[in-house]
Amino acid sequence: MRRGLFVYDQRGTELAQNKFYRRTELAKFFVQHPDQQEPVRLHRRLTLWIQNTPAQLNTRYLNNSSSSKCRWRDCPDPTHTIQKGFWRVAFDEYSGHTTQNHTDPYLNAGYMHLYCFEKAFDLGYLIHHAPRDYGFRILPDNRHFPREERNAASLKRDHPEMSAVYEKWLNEQSQRSFPPGYTGFEQINVPDKDRLWSRLTEEHLRRESKTRDTTRKTRPGTGNHIAFHRGNLEMMVKTKQAEKASKKRKNKDSDEEEGGGGSDDDEGVEQPRVERPVPVPKKRRVESPLESPHRLGGLVSPGVESPHHLGGLVGLGVNNTQLGPQASGFFYYPVPDNSAGPSLHYPAPPAIPQQHGFYNIDPALAASSTTPVRPPPQGPSTPRLEPVPTSLPRTRKRSRENSEDINERLSKKPMTRGGADEIIVAMQNEPQHVRDRIISAAPASSAAILKERIQKRVLQGETLPEVHEYDFDARVGKLRTRERLNLDATLIKIEKHKDPKKNNSI
């Protein structure tokens, strides 16, 4: 087995950024992880959650928006973005822990569009048979987390009726029959209306408030929204590409007109335009025909793809000639909500070693770089107050992050003198334009306190940038006299309240 196929990020939690996988590779990941036998992976209990794509949770991921990319290499979207409104599948390798909320439920090994999953695999078959045959589960995400206010990824987030849609679709799947040796990792041809992504999207659109629909329609825009593509990722991508090509064409036309162009028009005869080819994304390897049955005859055969295309699985012992349902139409139904099938015994998670937050699955193994340790959530509410370490080279990104953190501090009212001192330290490593940006975003009252503290520290002999190097006056000047007096009085009160012994000492 090829080592290094599933490389994790530095924290060992998530598949490496910008790494995308072929169908066969994903199947390997689901069925038997290359490192399954290693001690660090003993806790691995893979569950694929069918879920909503939550909004405003990028800060919860390890690598912001990179974490939530679709991991299928042949995803129709060249950017692999799973946009809000699309359904997705989360690869939760440690579901025994996340379900109990002992680990952060938003830190998963990876994600896929549900659209892509259904295009790449036989979802209906795998939901029923994977627990017994392959040792992983596929479940609708209906979880409630004890330590979360809500499950923003829940299938039922917007409408509880989504569960019924899922159940209905699942029941329909049980009517299907399969040839011997069927693995479920085949690509199948099914009309869109019979895909789960379509059923869920249609129900979602049917149940959404009129307001949302009206808002969508009245907004200026291209119209390539969910009510148009209805969850069809390929349609969305193609429409977007066509719009882009059209826009470029228009721009080119107008440029030519402005520059006295149009001379090479064919005698005024209107010719059908040829769309410009959409640029191929970089670093995307050209696949061999064997890897994609679409390239073989243009279409997947109406039946199923030969399991031989899944050559990698044969070596894993998951060629399903023995495991598959010998009696066509037989379906194995082990998966009511949140339960495990008979072949899946998920042990109770270890005791929680701390009152709050999440914990590492196996602290003893945390030192290993490949340990699947889930770090505490990178909550947006935890501002970094330290200055950027001087050992790291200063970059625009770091400066921006630092200035954002400082601005967050500055926005907290009222600011104390101690707080102002911390911010001054944090700003020291930043160049003037960054300091200006911080100050310009600060409330006038906070800027006033900062100015006062800097003046005091300079007078005490500290080597700080001169006060005039901070663009305070624009901010402080906005404070009227009465406001300044009020601020001063408030400040004194705060300082007294914080430390009565030290009051008046500043």
Add this chain to the structure above:
DNA sequence: TCCACGGCATTGGATACGAG
């Protein structure tokens, strides 16, 4: 008081463009 509705704000992704 509750609820539906409508408007606006926020957030995040994509992209073009410019600076270093």
Add this chain to the structure above:
DNA sequence: CTCGTATCCAATGCCGTGGA
């Protein structure tokens, strides 16, 4: 070439308003 910024667009959340 990389990184940062500005802008546009879509989805979603929040909040005010008015009617029952």
